[in-house]
Amino acid sequence: MKTLLEELRSESNNDKLELLTIEKAIELKGKRIQTIYFGYNGQDGVNDFIVGEIVPHHTIIGNQDEEFQKKAKEKYKYDFDLLTIKNKETYIRVNTMPSNPNKSTFYCSDSDRLVSYRIVE
Numbered sequence: 001m002k003t004l005l006e007e008l009r010s011e012s013n014n015d016k017l018e019l020l021t022i023e024k025a026i027e028l029k030g031k032r033i034q035t036i037y038f039g040y041n042g043q044d045g046v047n048d049f050i051v052g053e054i055v056p057h058h059t060i061i062g063n064q065d066e067e068f069q070k071k072a073k074e075k076y077k078y079d080f081d082l083l084t085i086k087n088k089e090t091y092i093r094v095n096t097m098p099s100n101p102n103k104s105t106f107y108c109s110d111s112d113r114l115v116s117y118r119i120v121e
Contacts, residue, residue: 005046008036008118017116020106022094024117025054025082032120035092037108045108047092048120050085057081060089082106 057079058072078097
């Protein structure tokens with residue numbers, strides 16, 4: 001029996017997965033998905049969760065003082081995170097900066113590790 005990582009790698013190699021975009025994440029809210037991103041030297045990551053909200057990154061980096069939040073809001077004004085339905089972090093983020101060629105596609109870890117997904121029925 002294949003592991004989730006092996007299954008998703010195989011499906012990705014056969015073009016059966018879609019890139020996770022902001023638009024898709026909005027449509028998928030409340031649905032269970034499995035995700036994969038490809039890392040360096042085979043350090044790929046997978047996840048299985050029910051899609052929740054997309055929130056500004058600066059709102060989840062801790063309950064800091066007002067001045068810290070003000071700086072974080074400016075620094076991360078283009079960054080948004082995808083949460084599970086239970087408001088838990090997935091560590092899947094999107095950077096919507098206009099100059100970003102992948103501005104509507106989620107990534108995990110580094111910005112070049114784009115996230116693909118499949119819906120779990």
